[in-house]
Amino acid sequence: MLKKLLVLAVAVGAGAVFGYLFLSPDGDGIHDRVPGGPLVEIALPATLSDNAELGRSIYETACLSCHGPHAVGQDGVAPPLVHKIYEPSHHADESFQRAVSVGVQAHHWPFGDMPAVEGLTRADVALVTAYIRELQQANGIN
Template sequence: MKNRALILTTVLVATALAIWWRLDGRGGDGAGAGVALAEVVVPELTAEESRGETLFNANCATCHGANAAGRSGKAPPLVHNIYEPNHHADAAFQLAVQNGVRDHHWGFGNMPPIEGVSPKNVSQIAAYVRALQRANGIQ
């Protein structure tokens, strides 16, 4: 009887966690998956920031969403206080692209390295993200 109760409890807990995972938006194609996680004001961009936007859209937006607003079930918004320059300097963007990132803030899972994006490209992407951050009150 104790084994039966343990099995039932385990199944109930696993089911509850699976439901939470899906409703929270991290479980892939569950409710709200792919929805932007932040509202982002887009400023007028300089030429370098515009190039960064193009590179971001080609290399980052699939996970981090349009205008770095994040995507539920995929990746966090980069227009967020966590990524302010004092906490994640531009060098963090370089390291993330080159080496990937172990999940440590959000629970979306690890970010893999991104192949074929040069350090110059990452600098342009970072300039775009920083412009978005400034326009949204993140200094």
Template sequence: MKRERLTIAAAAAFLLLSIVGAAQAQSMKIPKPSEGLMPNPGRGKALYASHCSACHGADLKGSDKGPPMLHKVYEPSHHSDVAFQLAAARGVRAHHWQFGDMAPVPAVTPDDVAHITAFIRAEQRKVGIQ
């Protein structure tokens, strides 16, 4: 009888935690560029130079402060364009590299990030990262 009550209590606790977790995930807003925006790699290059290159390198090959964008780990199938939006808006916990956490970059808008991402993707294609 006690074992049955514990099983029911554990199941109820699991259900409650699942509901709370799902509600929190649904409330997470993903930054999105303006509807109809055509990301421009040329504009992205200038934005990258002013907001990203200090850590990720002017040549996208990284620095002592941040990882390279020209690396297979950042290919679209592993880090989607949404990952770039979330990184700029919320920052990123260090998980692939040993550079420490990336802080949010509040100075860039979702439109700016779309342009930056277009630039990065164009440069990745030039070196065979697709």
């Protein structure tokens, strides 16, 4: 009986987290999803630094097919990177490096594991990270 209650409590907790991330109308833009569509709406910065502009180009080649244009995510595919979960104090720049080089086990989102991305150097990922950070900053994620 205790085991059943524990399983029920875990299921309820997981449902609450899911509801918070995906259904809550708290302004995070995730609650009105369209299959394959963006998971968040963002403001684009007026300009990008030279490094972020280079990163944007790399992002569009290596990351856009999963994480969507401007890192807004794609419903059913991959999470948005312009999201409070990926703020620098929670996911440092090195976490992007590791995700690209060795992949990452799913832990915040229900999209499954992210595989490693072939063909990108650490310098490439640093430029992509600069692009993502500037998008985040333009959206109040510091």
